[in-house]
Amino acid sequence: MNIATKPAGLSVTKGPLSASKKVYKSGAIHPEIRVPMREIALHPTSGEPPVTVYDASGPYTVEDVNIRIEDGLPRPRRNWIIARGDVEAYDGRCVRPEDNGFASGDRLTPTFPFRHAPLRATGRRAVTQLAYARAGIITPEMEFVAIRENIGRDAARATARDGESFGAHIPDHVTPEFVRQEIASGRAVLPANINHPESEPMIIGRNFLVKINANIGNSAVTSSMAEEVEKMVWATRWGADTVMDLSTGRNIHNIREWIIRNSPVPIGTVPLYQALEKVNGIAEDLTWEVYRDTLIEQAEQGVDYFTIHAGVRLHYIPLTVDRVTGIVSRGGSIMAKWCLHHHKESFLYEHFAEICDICRAYDVSFSLGDGLRPGSIADANDAAQFSELETLGELTKIAWARDCQVMIEGPGHVPMHKIKENMDKQLAVCGEAPFYTLGPLTTDIAPGYDHITSGIGAAMIGWFGTAMLCYVTPKEHLGLPDRNDVKTGVITYKIAAHAADLAKGHPAARTRDDALSRARFEFRWEDQFNLSLDPETARAFHDETLPKEAHKVAHFCSMCGPKFCSMRISHDIRAEAQKEGFQAMAAKYREGGDLYIPVEAVVAEG
């Protein structure tokens, strides 16, 4: 998926969101770690402490921060990785013309100013978080996510928990040991390529906060590296937990380097896209060698997870022939074409064990692609989709046998009544490996609004247990999302993920809802704006009708106007309630006082 934006020079969006301040918490086991959080200050009249929220935006939202994308971000994880003593620096693969689609001269995106020698595992070691977890080691990355996931939990302990978790086990307090166990069991993934030390560790699993991914990528027309970096920064500013670079065309290698060196979140890719560019877009010309070379190229750069469509097997392809929309996954259709042309089993499936051996040497996590996902309501939950899912289950076992971290990609287009079956089947056949779904879209009839058709499905499947939701923008099926579309997609998916956390009974999820609702009830307009997912839009909408500063403290809003304000009346009622005997009176009425007219009487009357 590509993104269209206006050239932005080398500057990226910086500075904190309104009323927000970046704070850090350090570790107990690993004192050197600094876990970032966002503190939202409330108006003094609230008498409430700041609300601390999860913050995926990285250093860009620090006040007066001085970031030059030519420098890349600091590399906090570097020392942690070296300290494990199981990696070696090496020269690495030389960049070749085909890595950038043979772009040259003006058409070649400038190389990132300097190059860090890549790291890889020494010998045949597995340097994955899964390997460490199985060995009983609590890495700094694990403690980092434990602290990060705990935001607000201790403060929320007072409030009673409710929710329906459908078998998820969400603890009141997340310990580093809990994180280790979840990773060791394969129920959670901590994407952390040893060559992406700029990243702030985060975890994907159904016993943790629901995460969201935003897709970016350069368009066919060359776009500058600054634009691509800005798209990543912009998406994370609004809450994207990971970003997938789905670039096609020229300059894929160089642009990816700029993105990774500046990304605080894990970066995912679909290596097949670049491999295809290397063979001039001719699917039949793809070979294992070209693909393997691409995996190593990207692993050395620091890609944190690979989408690999190894479940698209030759004998499943006929199952798609009678579909309404055939194969809608690009990776899936490319592999299907290759399989048919050569009349051979997918080289991704046949070489999967070798792919694992590459991934374990860099800790690149798998995102097993659903190349046969349904592209329409008509094709949902069909034989092609579920056959592939079973193969993804097999591949998960193979990857786990090699200490590789795995998540499973899911649909797609699915009507509401068929969503839960997807989650249940995935849990059953993939051994509880995290599910990572695109939507699903709950109807096909609203192009232009597919962030909404899919936001409905995303909230539901997130509630049922999906660990990460891949966003859909309003431009889905129609065109290239611009800046506003990216923001709309991210905010819509933050809504879906948060609604899911609330429904699952996450102990701290309600903290922000309650704080905002109290602000609403007390007419603290600025607090309402600042606590919302998109303060700028909330403020702008309010000001369209009531622009005056005075209205920011007005005890009414434009919906009802001063006369009718229900909340103001509620305050009068609350005052009334302080009067003696009110509660007693209420009790009396509850038992049925003299004002109580039994139905029968009323029915009889007239």
Place this chain on the structure above:
Amino acid sequence: MNIATKPAGLSVTKGPLSASKKVYKSGAIHPEIRVPMREIALHPTSGEPPVTVYDASGPYTVEDVNIRIEDGLPRPRRNWIIARGDVEAYDGRCVRPEDNGFASGDRLTPTFPFRHAPLRATGRRAVTQLAYARAGIITPEMEFVAIRENIGRDAARATARDGESFGAHIPDHVTPEFVRQEIASGRAVLPANINHPESEPMIIGRNFLVKINANIGNSAVTSSMAEEVEKMVWATRWGADTVMDLSTGRNIHNIREWIIRNSPVPIGTVPLYQALEKVNGIAEDLTWEVYRDTLIEQAEQGVDYFTIHAGVRLHYIPLTVDRVTGIVSRGGSIMAKWCLHHHKESFLYEHFAEICDICRAYDVSFSLGDGLRPGSIADANDAAQFSELETLGELTKIAWARDCQVMIEGPGHVPMHKIKENMDKQLAVCGEAPFYTLGPLTTDIAPGYDHITSGIGAAMIGWFGTAMLCYVTPKEHLGLPDRNDVKTGVITYKIAAHAADLAKGHPAARTRDDALSRARFEFRWEDQFNLSLDPETARAFHDETLPKEAHKVAHFCSMCGPKFCSMRISHDIRAEAQKEGFQAMAAKYREGGDLYIPVEAVVAEG
């Protein structure tokens, strides 16, 4: 809720949507009825017949239609009503200065050019669709909705049905007798005031298509009647099945007259708002007499359903005191204030039987208001809310005993895991009377995006059995929705309602999805746009990236570009599939051919 729009003179939006044509079907029992439908023409290359869809937009979308809002719409139902021989025309109540908030001179909105003498039941007759249904009479209104609800069902008979209806009984074919039974049982409401003969009959019940309502209303600053009529026309153009006029301030009476005389959909109101204006906005000064006078005033004008907050009883008010957001319903808070001030039971509750006697004489349906609905996630499903719901159940029995049609209003703000309990309780305590909910919003943290936070809840509760969904616009909680907000709200709720119909297993719901998906797969871009809920936006988004006319027939889109198009590759695969032996080969592989590598082997290897 008020709406801000630009002055529009006396003109309203007219003309068909792109590629659409209005067609009519007449009745068998009542040959004189003409049921409107929208036919969407497909490109000749599709080889498919036009797709016929439900059409709430009335005469405004007829080609070259000549409508002058000074004339009002034709009154097709007039003869049906007269023919029943149970009504009489009478002078009716005289318009008083307070009906328009004492507006005069320039501030007084012009009176509608002429006045139809109102009709009312003769003697103590009940002229409600419920009374006729119980008497075994199939009215023209009932046959009208049967034909309307049947759109696409016969054509769809071939396709297998699936879905989870949670106890709803959705027939393959809707007969007029089925409609009669549903109304007689109270499971469905057909809002049809005898003084609103301009309306095109529609039905609200969980065994029919899920409907949506849009709220309009003049803002505190005087707005012209033409603007208000345009808001109604605009909302129905995009699919609003009913419209509520929530006007406050001056000119309520005159503006309502302009709206009703020009409305093809049922109009709902909250009479309490106007009653309050009549006592200068002082809740304590409200009296049964003023309220009763307002009911008659509005019933004579043709209001099809009244929201009546008769469930807000004195002894429930203390239950709201410890809430995070108290009472958020305007009607609810006004009645609470009255009850507290006078320390008396609600006059709406005490006089409910008399209210029924007014409604049965005009066939005004009840929409029993949820004055104590939760205004925040924290307050969802609490004692105040459910106590009121039980009272609404009592009142339903009272209204049914008087042959009055009833639906029940529902929340509000409810997290996903508490939504179904709302539906189940409502079905249980209100005897399956139709549920009519606002959202619910599934989180409080996204002001500016509450059409989305609520669209998620609306789709789910619609699936569970809610019969009508009241829209929420992006401006909810913040300001006055403009034209674009109204459209966004309506489209979002059409998505929710349709997603619910799909999930419930409505026999024809998938027809439009499948037609659009086939168009997508065959690159019929114009058909994709025309079949979508909002053709204008879909086309505009596509043209942003690929403006050329040639691209409307291009066998690729801007998402992937020509090289990668998965759908095009699928076509190659389909061609391949025609070749002999492909299916056989597939079968062989499915049994596990020589290309099949058992997992163990792969695991063992390396």
